[in-house]
Amino acid sequence: MKIRAITLNNVRRFTDPAQVTGIGDGINVLSEPNEHGKSTLFDAIQALFFKPFGSRDKEVAALRPHAGGAPEVTIEVETDEGLFTVHKRWFQKPLATVHRDGRLIAQADEAEAWIAQLLGGDAGGPSGLIWVRQGMTALTGGSTKEEKLALEARRDLMTSVGAEVEAMTGGRRMDKALAQCRDELAQYATGTGRPRTGGAWKEAQDQVEALQATRDQLTATARELQDALAERQRARRALADLEAPEVVEERRQKLEAARAAHAAATRYAEELETLVRAVDLARLTAESATSRLDSYRAGEIEQKAARAAEATARKAAETAHCILSERRAALDTAEAAATEARAALKTAEDQHRHALRARAARDGADRRRALEDRIKEAEEARRRMETAGAAAQSGPDAATMQRLETLSAELSASRAARDAAAPQVIVRYAHGQSGSIHSDSGPLAEGTPLPLPRSTTLRIDGIGSLEVHPGAEGAEDGPVETAAASLQAALDQIGAPDLTGARAAAAARVEAAARQGEAKAVLNSLAPEGIDALHQALAAIPASEEVSDAPDLAHAENALETAQAGHETCRIARETAAEALADAKADAAVKDAQLASLSDRLQRAEAQQAKLGDVTEDALATQAASAAAALEAARLSHAEKAKDAPDAASLRAALTRAESVEAQAREEVARLRPLLARLSERITRASGDAVEERLAETEDQLQAAEETLARIAHEVAVLIRLEGALQDARNEARERYFTPIVKELKPLLQLLWPDAELTWGEESLLPHALIREGREEPIDVLSGGTQEQVALLVRLAFARMLARAGRIAPVILDDALVFTDDDRIERMFDALHRQASDMQIIVLTCRQRAFRALGGQALRLQTVDR
Numbered sequence: 001m002k003i004r005a006i007t008l009n010n011v012r013r014f015t016d017p018a019q020v021t022g023i024g025d026g027i028n029v030l031s032e033p034n035e036h037g038k039s040t041l042f043d044a045i046q047a048l049f050f051k052p053f054g055s056r057d058k059e060v061a062a063l064r065p066h067a068g069g070a071p072e073v074t075i076e077v078e079t080d081e082g083l084f085t086v087h088k089r090w091f092q093k094p095l096a097t098v099h100r101d102g103r104l105i106a107q108a109d110e111a112e113a114w115i116a117q118l119l120g121g122d123a124g125g126p127s128g129l130i131w132v133r134q135g136m137t138a139l140t141g142g143s144t145k146e147e148k149l150a151l152e153a154r155r156d157l158m159t160s161v162g163a164e165v166e167a168m169t170g171g172r173r174m175d176k177a178l179a180q181c182r183d184e185l186a187q188y189a190t191g192t193g194r195p196r197t198g199g200a201w202k203e204a205q206d207q208v209e210a211l212q213a214t215r216d217q218l219t220a221t222a223r224e225l226q227d228a229l230a231e232r233q234r235a236r237r238a239l240a241d242l243e244a245p246e247v248v249e250e251r252r253q254k255l256e257a258a259r260a261a262h263a264a265a266t267r268y269a270e271e272l273e274t275l276v277r278a279v280d281l282a283r284l285t286a287e288s289a290t291s292r293l294d295s296y297r298a299g300e301i302e303q304k305a306a307r308a309a310e311a312t313a314r315k316a317a318e319t320a321h322c323i324l325s326e327r328r329a330a331l332d333t334a335e336a337a338a339t340e341a342r343a344a345l346k347t348a349e350d351q352h353r354h355a356l357r358a359r360a361a362r363d364g365a366d367r368r369r370a371l372e373d374r375i376k377e378a379e380e381a382r383r384r385m386e387t388a389g390a391a392a393q394s395g396p397d398a399a400t401m402q403r404l405e406t407l408s409a410e411l412s413a414s415r416a417a418r419d420a421a422a423p424q425v426i427v428r429y430a431h432g433q434s435g436s437i438h439s440d441s442g443p444l445a446e447g448t449p450l451p452l453p454r455s456t457t458l459r460i461d462g463i464g465s466l467e468v469h470p471g472a473e474g475a476e477d478g479p480v481e482t483a484a485a486s487l488q489a490a491l492d493q494i495g496a497p498d499l500t501g502a503r504a505a506a507a508a509r510v511e512a513a514a515r516q517g518e519a520k521a522v523l524n525s526l527a528p529e530g531i532d533a534l535h536q537a538l539a540a541i542p543a544s545e546e547v548s549d550a551p552d553l554a555h556a557e558n559a560l561e562t563a564q565a566g567h568e569t570c571r572i573a574r575e576t577a578a579e580a581l582a583d584a585k586a587d588a589a590v591k592d593a594q595l596a597s598l599s600d601r602l603q604r605a606e607a608q609q610a611k612l613g614d615v616t617e618d619a620l621a622t623q624a625a626s627a628a629a630a631l632e633a634a635r636l637s638h639a640e641k642a643k644d645a646p647d648a649a650s651l652r653a654a655l656t657r658a659e660s661v662e663a664q665a666r667e668e669v670a671r672l673r674p675l676l677a678r679l680s681e682r683i684t685r686a687s688g689d690a691v692e693e694r695l696a697e698t699e700d701q702l703q704a705a706e707e708t709l710a711r712i713a714h715e716v717a718v719l720i721r722l723e724g725a726l727q728d729a730r731n732e733a734r735e736r737y738f739t740p741i742v743k744e745l746k747p748l749l750q751l752l753w754p755d756a757e758l759t760w761g762e763e764s765l766l767p768h769a770l771i772r773e774g775r776e777e778p779i780d781v782l783s784g785g786t787q788e789q790v791a792l793l794v795r796l797a798f799a800r801m802l803a804r805a806g807r808i809a810p811v812i813l814d815d816a817l818v819f820t821d822d823d824r825i826e827r828m829f830d831a832l833h834r835q836a837s838d839m840q841i842i843v844l845t846c847r848q849r850a851f852r853a854l855g856g857q858a859l860r861l862q863t864v865d866r
Contacts, residue, residue: 001077001078001079001118001119001809001810002023002025002077002078002079002810002840003023003045003075003076003077003078003810003840003842004021004023004076004077004078004083005019005020005021005022005023005074005075005076006019006020006023006041006044006045006073006074006075006076007019007072007073007074007075007864008037008040008041008044008071008072008073009071009072009073009074010064010065010069010070010071010072011040011044011063011065011071011072011073012037012040012062012063012064012065013035013037013040013065014037014040014065014863015065015067015069015413016863016864017863017864018037018861018862018863018864019861019862019864020041020859020860020861022857022859023840023842023857023859024840024857025836025840026833026836026837026840026841026856026857027832027833027836027841027843027855027856027857028840028841028842028843028856028857028859029843029845029851029855029856029857029858029859030842030843030844030845030859030860030861031843031845031846031847031851031852031858032846032861033846034846036846036861037861038814038844038845038846038861039814039844040063041844041861042812042814042844043059043062043063044063044071044073045073045075045812046059047059047060047063047071047073047088047090048073048075048086048088048115049115049119051088051090052096052112053088053089053090053094053095053096053108053111053112054090054094055090056090056091060090060091063090064091066410067410067413067414067417067479068417068479069091069092069417070089070090070091070092070093070094071089071090071091072087072088072089073087073088074086074087074088077118079118082100082101083100083101084098084099084100084105085098085099085100086098086111086115087099095107095108096108096109096111096112096115097111098111098114098115119809177726178723178726178727181719181722181723181726182723184719185716185719185720185723187199187200188200188201188712188715188716188719189201189716189720193720200712201709201712201713201716204705204708204709204712205709207705207708207709208702208705208706208709211698211701211702211705212702214698215695215698215699215702218694218695218698219695222695225683228679228683229683231675231679232676232679232680232683235672235675235676235679236676238668238672239669239672239673239676242665242668242669242672243669248665251658251661251662251665252662254658254661255658255659255661255662257658258651258654258655258657258658258659259655259658261646261651261654261655262648262651262652262654262655264646265646265647265648265651265652266648268645268646268648269645269648271641272638272641272642272645275634275637275638275641275642276638278634278637278638279631279634279635279638281634282627282630282631282633282634282635283631285627285630285631286624286627286628286630286631288627289620289623289624289626289627289628290624290627290628292620292623292624293617293620293621293623293624295608296615296617296620297617299605299608300617302601302605302608303602303605303606306598306601306602306604306605307602309598309601310595310598310599310601310602313591313594313595313598314595316591316594316595317588317591317592317594317595319591320584320587320588320590320591320592321588323584323587323588324581324584324585324587324588326584327577327580327581327584328581328584330577330580330581331574331577331578331580331581333577334570334573334574334576334577334578335574337570337573337574338567338570338571338573338574340570341563341566341567341569341570341571342567344563344566344567345560345563345564345566345567347563348556348559348560348562348563348564349560349563351551351556351559351560352553352556352557352559352560354551354556355551355552355553355556355557356553358553359553371534371537371538372538374526374527374534375527375531375534375535375538377522377526378523378526378527378531378534379531381519381520381522381523381526382519382523382531384515384519384522385516385519385520385523388512388513388515388516388519389512389516391508391509391512391515391516392509392512392513392516393509394505394508394509395494395505395506395508395509396494396496396502396505396506396509397506397509398506400490400494400506401502401503401506403490404487404490404491404499404502407483407486407487407490408487408499410483410486410487411480411483411484411486411487413483414479414480414482414483415480417479418451418453418479418480422451422452422453422470423451423452423468423470424449424450424451424452425444425449425450425452425458425468426447426448426449426450427444427445427446427447427448427450428446428447429446434446436460436461436462437458437459437460437461438458438459438461439456439458439459440456440457444458452468452470453470453480454470455467455468455469455470456468487499749793753770753772755772755773756770756771756772757770757771770782770786770790792813792817792828792831793831795811796811796831796832799811799839800839810839810840810841810842811839811840811841811842812842812844813841813842813843813844814844817845817847829855833855833856836856841856842859843856
């Protein structure tokens with residue numbers, strides 16, 4: 001099937017017939033701006049092939065124009081049997097027809113059946129494979145129904161070209177065997193391979209675990225009985241050793257001896273501690289006396305040094321203040337000289353400027369007159385520009401006029417639709433009676449239809465009047481009145497009496513804008529930097545009367561040079577004096593700071609000596625010697641006492657050991673007596689439970705349960721391995737399932753990415769990932785441009801597969817390349833031409849400049865003259 005022409009009538013914006021003709025083989029390109037009707041054309045094609053003529057769903061309703069009416073679509077298609085014209089109309093008098101060479105061959109349901117047979121009987125057909133709606137450049141998207149139809153179309157196509165795969169892997173014997181294997185495995189294990197609760201495998205595991213627990217418990221009980229017999233024997237022997245009379249008496253004697261020795265050592269240690277405190281007190285007294293003597297001597301030395309340094313600093317500060325006064329006087333003298341030099345310089349500069357203005361006035365009289373004329377012309381141009389600018393702000397702008405024209409067109413269309421559906425009166429006058437019948441608008445013209453949308457009275461000269469009532473079936477005035485009200489509201493909003501007045505106001509606005517532009521151009525040529533700049537230039541040219549008493553320019557220049565030299569000399573002298581004053585201030589500040597610091601030092605030294613009170617150095621030396629002698633005597637007494645001191649630590653350790661031995665013996669006896677009682681009771685109870693016989697019986701049961709568990713585990717392992725083998729076999733067959741589409745797609749992919757491959761999803765039958773340079777990239781993380789390129793190449797491959805299956809259909813692409821860059825779009829054009837060698841491709845696009853490089857047959861969507 002190839003499309004040769006498309007005609008639309010009453011489809012959205014096309015209230016008059018519009019058509020595309022001359023659609024040839026290969027590539028056909030309809031390149032028009034936005035809102036020109038490309039998407040409308042695509043939706044109309046979809047509707048004709050896939051929407052029954054009796055349908056009233058939202059997709060068909062969306063084709064109706066705003067003014068109402070019955071959408072009609074006609075498409076000429078060419079097949080191996082010839083050229084056919086397929087026509088559909090929806091809503092009013094719905095219709096579906098198929099003509100061949102002007103002869104009707106099918107209509108109504110038979111026409112729908114003919115269209116379905118033309119598409120190969122597919123519900124989704126090429127719409128789900130190779131017809132790309134605007135905004136649907138990806139391989140997925142759209143409504144749930146559209147995605148389901150597209151999946152069925154892909155499955156039907158790939159199955160039809162892969163009949164070998166269907167024999168085993170299309171869900172027949174392989175799926176049956178795999179399902180039976182999984183059912184048997186499910187009786188034992190869950191989907192994760194763990195034992196299923198309530199299954200034989202789980203029950204066998206639970207029985208083995210229970211018997212193992214019982215065996216372990218009985219084994220532990222038997223071991224505990226043997227351990228209890230041995231422990232009771234050891235406890236009896238230990239208790240007899242601890243309670244022997246000679247052992248008890250030996251422990252008592254050792255404890256009493258240790259206590260007596262420790263008490264004597266404690267008393268001696270207390271006496272020695274008293275002597276230690278006496279030594280510490282004597283040492284503190286000696287250190288205090290020595291410290292006071294050292295402080296007194298250091299204070300004397302510091303006081304003498306501070307007094308000498310303070311006297312030296314005071315002299316230096318007085319000298320610095322004298323120098324500071326001298327330099328301040330020198331700066332004042334330099335300041336006065338600099339002030340006089342500045343005054344002389346200013347006078348010389350004024351005289352020099354006066355002389356320059358005099359010369360400029362003499363040289364610029366003609367230039368001043370030219371500038372004054374130019375300023376007048378520029379101000380006149382600015383006045384005209386402002387007047388025209390004010391006029392350009394009144395009246396409707398282009399957008400408002402476009403809206404008014406649209407509303408007027410809608411009113412005309414509503415009236416035309418009303419008049420077309422209303423009864424009509426056509427007058428045929430007898431000879432000499434022309435103009436004798438009148439309506440409200442005047443005499444009726446002969447042969448001209450007069451619509452009667454409402455009750456109308458016609459006056460007949462010499463006869464009377466004729467009242468015509470259309471009745472309830474007459475045309476409705478609602479749309480006309482609504483359109484008229486909308487137009488009048490828009491006119492009232494801009495203050496125009498009618499559309500003609502609005503057009504005149506808009507034309508006046510455009511003319512004023514043109515005048516404003518002309519005046520602005522004149523103003524820019526006269527004053528490119530503004531009128532203020534011209535005034536400034538004029539002000540810079542002095543008038544001749546302002547400089548009549550100016551001095552000679554050469555004399556003024558000499559006086560200016562002399563004044564500048566004197567000013568520079570005074571400036572340098574002032575800066576030198578200022579720097580010298582700053583240095584003197586800094587030096588005086590340093591000297592004052594040093595004097596203050598040394599005065600503070602002297603005050604601190606005198607205060608420190610005052611704290612020692614009215615004492616002398618000899619008295620302090622005597623006190624220090626006496627304290628040192630007392631310390632030496634205390635040390636000798638302590639040393640004499642410490643020579644014969646007993647070893648208190650050893651005696652304390654001996655007492656601790658003796659007490660520990662006694663306490664340990666009592667604790668051990670207290671532990672062993674109840675332990676013997678418990679062990680005897682445990683041995684008596686366990687000897688009557690036949691533990692060893694029950695242990696042997698449990699081990700036999702455990703061996704049988706473990707054999708059962710091993711058998712079931714082996715069966716589960718076999719089923720798991722069988723499931724894996726069946727799954728691998730099906731996966732290998734599925735690789736062959738995708739071989740036809742991969743074969744068609746490979747040369748197309750190489751146009752963009754050499755050595756690139758696509759991996760396919762088994763459920764969606766769509767590309768899952770793009771493999772480039774050995775790296776797998778999921779489709780959904782690729783850029784928008786790359787995704788649309790992959791989607792278009794896949795659809796071209798599907799188109800070639802449809803053609804090979806004998807179901808040739810045109811490829812229709814509505815703005816399928818939106819995000820593709822300039823480099824890749826050239827290669828995509830190459831791919832389109834490669835596939836167009838034996839099929840028809842129709843490209844709808846708004847990217848006029850970019851698609852000039854595509855080539856192919858250029859199409860036009862244009863209105864048909866009635």
